[in-house]
Amino acid sequence: MINIVLFEPEEAPNTGNIGRTCVCIGARLHLIEPLGFQLTDKKIRRAGLDYWGRLDVTRYMDYNDFMERNPGAEVYYATTKARYRYSDVQYKDNVFIMFGKESAGIPEEILVQHPDHCIRIPMKPEERSLNLSNAVSIVAYEAMRQMDFPELEDSGNLHRLSWDDEI
Numbered sequence: 001m002i003n004i005v006l007f008e009p010e011e012a013p014n015t016g017n018i019g020r021t022c023v024c025i026g027a028r029l030h031l032i033e034p035l036g037f038q039l040t041d042k043k044i045r046r047a048g049l050d051y052w053g054r055l056d057v058t059r060y061m062d063y064n065d066f067m068e069r070n071p072g073a074e075v076y077y078a079t080t081k082a083r084y085r086y087s088d089v090q091y092k093d094n095v096f097i098m099f100g101k102e103s104a105g106i107p108e109e110i111l112v113q114h115p116d117h118c119i120r121i122p123m124k125p126e127e128r129s130l131n132l133s134n135a136v137s138i139v140a141y142e143a144m145r146q147m148d149f150p151e152l153e154d155s156g157n158l159h160r161l162s163w164d165d166e167i
Contacts, residue, residue: 002028
């Protein structure tokens with residue numbers, strides 16, 4: 001299992017989408033406050049659909065609370081400023097992958113304490129960043145791929161027909 005950590009997320013739709021992704025891959029979601037919205041916000045429910053009720057989510061008062069409640073956790077910090085690509089590391093079971101708030105990312109004061117655990121998604125140098133929910137999906141699925149998609153269905157069943165049906 002992987003753990004997705006959102007540091008002070010600001011946009012309810014992004015968090016809703018990320019929650020839905022977490023449910024689909026069996027990941028836990030960790031939210032570090034302050035949040036830029038209420039968890040009862042309609043936009044979270046709209047983006048997360050009926051998945052939100054099945055989400056394993058934990059809230060933290062701040063970064064220190066997160067660290068205190070997860071002693072010894074292996075945390076990777078996703079940032080556009082990292083030396084290493086997200087695909088350069090070996091993700092292990094129970095890894096934590098932290099993403100920063102939409103407007104400012106993870107504070108540099110936190111990043112400089114963990115230079116070897118900062119990861120980035122390659123992109124054109126003149127661009128600032130990807131959408132938060134897209135970035136989470138990219139890194140989360142790489143972590144899951146490296147672990148051979150544990151406990152995930154990958155049979156590709158159709159809804160009404162079979163792959164063997166002729167039309």
